[in-house]
Structure formats: structure tokens, C-alpha cells
């Protein structure tokens with residue numbers, strides 16, 4: 001039996017949860033998992049519900065009934081087939097550890113996505129990508145051709161049907177236009193524990209500051225460099241005896257893990273943009289096996 005995910009966000013109002021659960025029950029659906037957050041500061045409400053239409057009601061009927069129940073609350077809502085794989089375009093430059101990690105997780109079934117292609121401004125990873133039977137798009141970027149290069153990138157992204165773009169250490173600043181057009185659909189891995197050490201060379205900045213922890217941050221990309229809503233972060237301990245290049249080596253694993261966790265949250269519809277922040281619901285024990293990090 002097909003399982004679905006419903007995501008909802010709206011102004012926080014009494015009766016929202018009853019309206020959502022009551023409508024699904026009325027359509028013969030059993031709710032198998034539910035998570036909600038009421039942001040007391042912004043007055044915004046977020047909910048994610050997994051459900052199964054036990055009596056076989058067609059999803060189109062459920063969606064139509066839900067639209068009626070949602071209208072009084074002005075809900076923004078989406079229904080997803082839990083088994084449908086999100087189309088993902090990966091972008092990479094010269095550091096390939098995050099790309100390789102994502103490809104490995106995908107290959108063993110631990111990251112249930114449809115990788116529709118890899119775009120790079122270098123040729124370093126053409127072979128490994130092609131060996132995975134994934135289209136590789138080399139689009140050279142220079143200071144003088146950034147606009148043309150990005151137009152080609154956007155053409156590839158649109159034609160591929162990509163719903164999510166993952167910057168796996170892609171080291172070019174995206175234009176405001178691209179960030180706007182793909183708002184909430186581009187995830188970047190920044191190799192520092194933001195908001196510390198934004199921009200280029202964060203490990204060098206961290207070394208010069210004498211930190212005892214380095215980290216990685218996965219965030220949605222906005223026009224404000226490395227200021228986008230944070231999805232996932234983690235850290236690793238360093239000592240006075242280690243160099244900035246030691247940090248680069250130590251950082252590879254934490255960057256890869258943080259990015260994979262963020263992509264996982266997004267493709268399972270657990271991550272919501274909430275202004276300059278995010279709401280990220282944890283994978284619940286009752287979530288479907290494919291929803292747990294493999």
C-alpha cells in the first residue's frame with residue numbers, strides 16, 4: 001500500500017492539528033508518524049505527517065478534500081509519495097570527498113534519490129561520475145564568463161528536472177538570480193561551524209584563530225554568502241599540534257556526514273525553511289526504512 005507524506009505550514013491557530021488529522025481520518029487514512037512545531041516567536045506553524053490511505057481512497061480525492069480543510073487556515077501544503085525519489089543535481093569543483101560520499105551512499109541504497117547529473121567546473125571527477133552511469137556536465141567557469149556559465153548550468157538543471165541542487169564543495173559564488181529562482185532548493189556544505197569563518201579558506205581562518213573545534217555546516221543557499229538557513233552542523237576536536245592542512249583532512253569526514261544528513265532531511269521532506277532558520281524534524285523510529293540514513 002502506498003505511503004504518503006504531507007507537509008503543512010501556516011499561521012499558528014487553534015484547531016489546525018484537528019483539521020489536518022480529522023480530514024485524513026475522514027478520508028480513511030491512518031497516520032503512521034507526525035511531527036509539528038509551533039514557532040512562538042514568528043507565529044508560524046509547521047507539520048509533517050506520514051500516512052497510509054487504508055481504505056484505498058485515491059490520493060487525488062484526499063488532496064481535494066484536504067484543500068477544502070486547509071483553506072480556512074490558509075495552509076501551504078504538499079503531498080508526496082514517500083517512495084518517489086527526489087531528482088538531485090550535484091555540483092562539485094576540485095574537492096571530491098563529499099561527491100564520492102554521496103555517490104557511495106546512493107550506490108548502496110543509503111541515499112534514495114535520483115541523481116540526474118553532476119555539474120563541475122573541472123574535469124577531475126568526470127570518470128568516477130560516468131562510471132556510475134550518471135551524466136557529467138563540464139561547464140568551465142572563469143571571472144569573465146560567470147554569467148554565461150551559470151546560464152548553461154541553469155539550462156542543464158532545468159532540462160534534467162532536478163528538484164534539488166547539492167553544492168558538494170562547489171567553489172563558485174552563485175548569482176542572486178539563481179539563488180532566488182531556486183530558493184530553498186540548493187543545499188551547500190560550508191567547511192566551518194557557521195557563523196564562524198564564512199567565505200573562502202575557513203580552515204586557514206580557524207587555524208589562525210587557534211580554535212579547539214572545527215566543523216561543517218549544511219545550509220540552504222541564498223544571495224548572502226554562507227548566511228542561508230542552517231539545516232545541519234557538526235564538529236570535530238582539534239589541538240594546538242595540528243596544522244590548517246590537518247584540519248582539511250579531519251574536516252573531510254564531518255563535511256561528508258553533515259551534507260548527507262542535510263540531503264536526507266530534505267529528500268524526506270523533514271526540512272522546512274523558517275525565515276532565516278529552518279525547522280528540521282528528526283527521522284522518527286516509525287519512519288520508513290528508506291528514511292533512515294543508510
Ligand SMILES: Nc1nc2c(c(=O)[nH]1)N[C@@H](CN(C=O)c1ccc(C(=O)N[C@@H](CCC(=O)O)C(=O)O)cc1)CN2
Pocket residue numbers: 167170171172173174175176179188189190191199200221222223224225226227228
Ligand atoms: N550565492 C551563494 N553562492 C554560494 C554559496 C552561498 O552561500 N551563496 N556558498 C558557496 C560555497 N562557499 C563556501 O562554502 C564558497 C565558495 C566560493 C567562494 C569564493 O570566493 N569563490 C570565488 C572563486 C574561487 C575560485 O575560483 O576558486 C568566486 O566565486 O568569485 C566563497 C565561498 C557556494 N556558492
